[in-house]
Each structure stands twice: as structure tokens, then as C-alpha cells.
Amino acid sequence: MGKHRQKRHDERMTFKLQLADGNSVAQPVLTMPAKDIHKYGRGHAVVMSGPALKTGASRLAARAALAVGAGLVTLIGDRAALDEQAAHVTAIMLKEFDPVSESLDGRVKAVAIGPGAGVTPETQQHVLKMLQAHVPVVLDADAITVFSESSQLLFKHLDQNDVMTPHHGEFSRLFPDFADDEPLAAACAAARRAGCVVVLKGPNTIIAAPCGKWAINRHSSPWLATAGSGDILTGLICGLLAQGVPSFDAAAIGAWLHGDIGIRAGPGLTADAMPDYIPLVLRGCLQED
Numbered sequence: 001m002g003k004h005r006q007k008r009h010d011e012r013m014t015f016k017l018q019l020a021d022g023n024s025v026a027q028p029v030l031t032m033p034a035k036d037i038h039k040y041g042r043g044h045a046v047v048m049s050g051p052a053l054k055t056g057a058s059r060l061a062a063r064a065a066l067a068v069g070a071g072l073v074t075l076i077g078d079r080a081a082l083d084e085q086a087a088h089v090t091a092i093m094l095k096e097f098d099p100v101s102e103s104l105d106g107r108v109k110a111v112a113i114g115p116g117a118g119v120t121p122e123t124q125q126h127v128l129k130m131l132q133a134h135v136p137v138v139l140d141a142d143a144i145t146v147f148s149e150s151s152q153l154l155f156k157h158l159d160q161n162d163v164m165t166p167h168h169g170e171f172s173r174l175f176p177d178f179a180d181d182e183p184l185a186a187a188c189a190a191a192r193r194a195g196c197v198v199v200l201k202g203p204n205t206i207i208a209a210p211c212g213k214w215a216i217n218r219h220s221s222p223w224l225a226t227a228g229s230g231d232i233l234t235g236l237i238c239g240l241l242a243q244g245v246p247s248f249d250a251a252a253i254g255a256w257l258h259g260d261i262g263i264r265a266g267p268g269l270t271a272d273a274m275p276d277y278i279p280l281v282l283r284g285c286l287q288e289d
């Protein structure tokens with residue numbers, strides 16, 4: 001849609017998607033980063049913070065983006081929100097930022113928006129502004145719901161590099177006419193209509209691209225049905241995008257890694273604990289030369 005996208009599928013990419021029978025997402029392959037890599041080479045991810053008293057969801061996403069390997073992660077938002085974030089984060093950076101009047105630093109490689117954002121006109125404005133930037137955007141939660149009555153406006157601004165991650169409730173608000181269809185057909189039709197990668201979450205998560213490509217992640221666990229779990233998935237996808245992984249692959253790999261966290265952690269899993277499993281999950285995918 002006229003957006004200038006940076007070259008992303010390049011030598012920095014260390015994650016490779018693998019598909020098994022039935023188009024199931026299989027364990028991805030992770031190769032070592034180049035010996036001389038520096039943090040900007042691993043990609044800078046930006047997560048839009050929710051407002052004060054609603055900052056938790058965006059913080060979960062930011063923690064996942066950093067743990068999955070983005071070299072830098074910045075939470076952006078207003079002062080009150082960042083004061084709250086500052087009480088919780090250390091490695092993650094904070095930047096006061098108004099997406100309406102300011103533009104992203106040219107080194108930013110991916111953005112996530114929606115977790116805890118609020119269903120408000122401001123959220124709609126922020127999403128549209130982020131979609132005009134030069135990088136892939138992951139839309140989740142309120143960034144989807146806020147377009148329930150104006151889906152065409154959203155679709156006009158999306159392109160195949162963007163990813164949306166609705167649960168069934170969010171999906172039905174944006175695509176009411178597909179909501180009762182069989183999930184694979186629904187996700188593929190939605191991706192075609194929206195013009196971006198659609199990740200329809202559930203016990204099996206479907207990843208569909210506007211070109212007709214699709215995959216199913218069956219590697220998951222019901223222990224993932226816990227508040228904030230989807231925010232972690234958003235952060236994983238954003239962190240993979242920041243590292244140069246193409247959008248469809250980032251969405252599918254993110255879903256597999258998320259599922260692996262659930263399988264490894266099992267009972268008692270909370271979203272707060274999920275980022276701590278990411279190093280273990282990544283080690284399981286690492287291909288050593």
C-alpha cells in the first residue's frame with residue numbers, strides 16, 4: 001500500500017520455518033548469529049505500551065520480543081504509562097513517544113501494538129500511524145477490536161508484511177461473515193480480505209497469508225489458556241520480525257515456540273513465567289555446527 005519496506009529476509013536471519021505433513025508447523029531451526037553481530041544487527045523491536053494501569057500486557061509482549069532475540073526492545077508510550085513500566089523493566093528501554101506527532105527511528109525493524117491499548121479513538125489513530133511506518137506491524141487485542149465498525153479502513157492500510165493475531169472473539173468482530181466457518185477456511189479468507197498474515201489463535205493455531213499460503217500449529221498445550229499468553233505470542237512474532245524473519249515464517253515459528261513453552265512448562269504456567277522458558281525453547285531448536 002505504498003509503504004516503503006526495508007529489506008528483511010537477509011543474512012541476519014537465524015530462524016528457519018519447517019513444515020511437516022498436513023502443513024503442520026514443525027520444530028524451527030535456529031542457527032548461531034554471526035560472530036561479529038552487534039545488537040542493532042539483531043534488530044530493534046518497538047512495543048506500544050498500554051496507558052497507566054493497563055501496562056502489563058504490552059510489557060509481556062516486550063519481554064518475549066527481547067527473549068526471542070531482538071537485539072533491543074523499546075516500550076513507547078506516554079509519561080504516566082512509562083513511569084509504571086519503569087518499575088518493572090530493566091533491559092527493556094523506555095521512550096516517551098506520541099505516535100501521532102512523531103515518527104519511528106529509522107533503525108526500528110518491527111512494531112507490536114494492541115495488548116492493553118484500550119478500545120479508544122486514540123488506539124485507532126495510533127494503529128493507522130504505525131501502519132504508515134517502514135516496518136512490519138503486529139496487531140493484537142484492542143488494535144483489532146477497535147476496527148470492529150471500520151474494518152475496511154484497517155484493511156486499506158495493511159500489507160503482506162503485517163501480522164494480526166486475533167482470538168476467536170476478536171476474529172468475529174473483524175470478520176463476522178467468516179466467524180462460523182471452519183477455522184482454516186475462515187483464516188485463509190480473512191488473510192485474503194485483510195491483505196496481511198492472519199494468525200487465528202486457539203488450541204490449534206492457523207497461520208494464513210494473503211497469497212493463499214497456510215500452516216497449522218498443533219504443537220501446543222491447554223496450559224497456554226491463561227491471561228496474557230496471547231501477549232507473549234505477539235512479542236515472539238514481533239521479536240522474530242525484528243530479526244529479519246519474513247512475516248508468514250515469523251508468525252508460524254512464533255506459534256510453535258509459544259506452544260513449546262506451554263508443553264515444557266505445563267501446570268501452573270502463567271504469562272509472567274513464559275519469557276523465562278524462552279532460552280530453553282530456543283536451545284532445543286539450535287543447530288550447532
Ligand SMILES: NC(=O)C1=CN([C@@H]2O[C@H](COP(=O)(O)OP(=O)(O)OC[C@H]3O[C@@H](n4cnc5c(N)ncnc54)[C@H](OP(=O)(O)O)[C@@H]3O)[C@@H](O)[C@H]2O)[C@@H](O)CC1
Binds near residue numbers: 058116228
Ligand atoms: N495482564 C494484562 O494486562 C492482560 C491484559 N489483557 C488485555 O485485556 C484487554 C481485553 O482482552 P480480552 O482478550 O479479554 O478480549 P476482549 O476484547 O475483552 O474479548 C473477550 C471476549 O471475546 C470472546 N471470545 C470468543 N472467543 C474467545 C477466545 N478464544 N479467547 C478469548 N475470548 C474469546 C469472549 O466472549 P464470550 O464468548 O464470553 O461472549 C470473551 O468474553 C486487551 O487489551 C488485552 O490485551 C489480556 O491480554 C490479558 C492480560
Ligand SMILES: Nc1ncnc2c1ncn2[C@@H]1O[C@H](COP(=O)(O)OP(=O)(O)O)[C@@H](O)[C@H]1O
Binds near residue numbers: 201203223226227
Ligand atoms: N486450549 C488451548 N490449547 C492450546 N493453546 C491455547 C488454548 N487456549 C488458548 N491457547 C493459546 O493461548 C493464547 C491465548 O491468547 P489470547 O486469547 O489472546 O489471550 P490474552 O489476551 O489473555 O493474551 C493463544 O496463543 C492461544 O492459541
